[in-house]
Amino acid sequence: MKLFKTARKSLGGLDAKAIGSLLAAAADITLILDENGVVRDMAIGNDALAEDLGDVSGWVGQPWIDSVMLDSRPKVEALLQDASLGEATRWRHVNHPIGPQGSVSVLYSTVMLDAEGRIAAIGRDQRLVSSLHQRLIDTQHSMEREYARLRHAEARYRVLFSLSAEAVVVIDANGHEVIEANPAAERLCGGKSLGGHSLLEVFERGDAGDVGSMLAEVRFAGRPSQGEARLAAGGAAVTVSASPFRQDKASLLLVRLVPRQDGPGTASLPAARAGLLRFAESAPDAMVVTAQDGRILSANTAFLDLAQLDAEEQAVGEPLERWLGRPGLEFEVLVATLRTRGAVRLFATTLQGEHGTGVEVEVSAVPLAEGSALGYGFAIRDIGPRLTPKPAEGPPLPRPVEQLTELVGRVPLKELVRETTDVIERLAIEAALQLTDDNRAAAAEMLGLSRQSLYVKLRRYGLGGDGVGED
Incomplete structure (x- = not known):
């Protein structure tokens, strides 16, 4: 002092x-x-x-x-x-x-x-200093919890990466050097260690250049892509799928090697069954397989075109209702019908593309059972062109609409609008009942009405018989 x-x-x-x-x-x-x-x-x-x-x-x-x-x-x-x-x-x-x-x-x-x-x-x-000390302690505890969460996540990733039956390789996006490969990938590529080597070395010389071009395209475009190639070890045909991601400011690629069913060294299906699978993959109609919760497991090229997606990986794991029908309404009706009736045929709805383009489609679906797991298969057909008839050849207007058009100039506009509203409301209720196979609870939900309001309108228009209002 x-x-x-x-x-x-x-x-x-x-x-x-x-x-x-x-x-x-x-x-x-x-x-x-x-x-x-x-x-x-x-x-x-x-x-x-x-x-x-x-x-x-x-x-x-x-x-x-x-x-x-x-x-x-x-x-x-x-x-x-x-x-x-x-x-x-x-x-x-x-x-x-x-x-x-x-x-x-x-x-x-x-x-x-x-x-x-x-x-x-x-x-x-010393209250301010004590407050700062407490905040520092809380921050340290929060960081420790976050580090523990990251360590646990990394441990789970390591276990899944090692035990996965699918061949997965992580490579540097610039030089294609293998940073990490799981045991399934090393077994598929002849049992040798891949770390530190170029991924292109595992492919036949004639296919290595094509794979390199595909990987370069993924790197510059920033979106997933896939191609076909043959491995140097054994000549097995594989599908090469690559997806970009960043880690520690480095550009990396996650590459999956999936053996083709008709390639040498793999278990092949009977010819007729394999032909059916190839047809589903290249069919002009969209084909989608989902899990029980509606999340996509697989989709063919036609569905990717309708949904405006570049690769199947962008659809896998996403709910089908993200693109099909109105969210939270039509898809639930569709799945409920599948569960109760076992099949759906020609269900009319819309499919919204990733970039906002919508098309009119018809959906047919059936449940799929694989072991103890239940999923669904969907066939989606674009019917937009045939829903736009020529004006001269179009179907006649419903009788009530014809009668209303004859009243133009004879009755006040206010009354004409009220009558028109009633006609449209009745047509909408009839369409909802038809789409839901007369399931009034589902029809009320589709129309955005309470069940009681729907019953009132059914009585008003004389629809549904004498049992209207009975649950």
């Missing part, structure tokens, strides 16, 4: 009031104690601290040690002892109780004032 060199000359003329103002301004809280440690006077220069401490008038005349928490009493005793010996005291954290559970942290130092043993305890508010 460095003291004033000419304290008597520079501060000797100050009276008690000036010294008191100086102490109050220099510290957040100042206590004047007698030789026994009893508070004789005090000043609080921090309004926020004064508000938190509340009424401290009871401190005067009481020992300082009685105004602190139990764990802080040894620190107060040490501060008083050091000051009475004339030694330089170090700053100590002291906690004052506030309320039933809280406390205020103050950093105190003491100094002997005169020969009579009076002591000044100078305190600094």
Whole structure:
């Protein structure tokens, strides 16, 4: 501690009031104690601290040690002892109780004032520092939890990567160097280690250039792609699928090697069954296989064209209702019908492409059972062109509409609009009942009506027979 060199000359003329103002301004809280440690006077220069401490008038005349928490009493005793010996005291954290559970942290130092043993305890508010310490501790705990989550995720990834039956390779997007390959990939490529080698080395010389061009296209276009090639080890035909991703500011490619069913060295299907699979893949109508929850497991090229997707990977794992029908309505009706009736034929709806283009389609679907897992197969046909007939050859208007058009010029427009609304409403209800096979709960949901409102309209238009309103 460095003291004033000419304290008597520079501060000797100050009276008690000036010294008191100086102490109050220099510290957040100042206590004047007698030789026994009893508070004789005090000043609080921090309004926020004064508000938190509340009424401290009871401190005067009481020992300082009685105004602190139990764990802080040894620190107060040490501060008083050091000051009475004339030694330089170090700053100590002291906690004052506030309320039933809280406390205020103050950093105190003491100094002997005169020969009579009076002591000044100078305190600094430590709430901001304590708050910062607590935030630092909370942040450290949060980081530790996040690190633990990442470690667990990486461990799960390692297990899945190693146990996956599908050959998966991670390569550098620039030089095609293999960074990581799972055991299935190494077995498929002849059992040799792939790490550190170029992925193009595993393909036959005539196909390596095509695979390299495909990987370069994925790198520059930033979207998945796939191609066909033969492996150098054994000449097996494989489908090469590549998807780009970034890690630690590096561009990487995730490459899947899927053996073709008709390639050498793989189990081949009977010729007729293999031909059926090839037909489904190249059929002009969209073919989609989904899991029980409606998420796509596989889709053919025609569906990718309708949905405006570049690769099957963009569709796999996504819900089919993202593209088919109105979300949350028609697809649920379709799946409910599949579960209850076992098949759906010529269900008319729309398919919305990824870029906003919609087409009218007809959907036929059946449940698929594979082991204990239940999924669904969908055949989707684009019927847009045939839904736009020529005006001259179009079907005649419904009879009520013909009658309404004859009334133009004979009745006021207001009444004509009301009659037209009733006709459209009736046609919409009839169409909803037809689409849902007279399931009134599903029809009400499709029309955006409550079930009771639908029953009222059915009675109004004389639809549904005498049992309207019965559940």
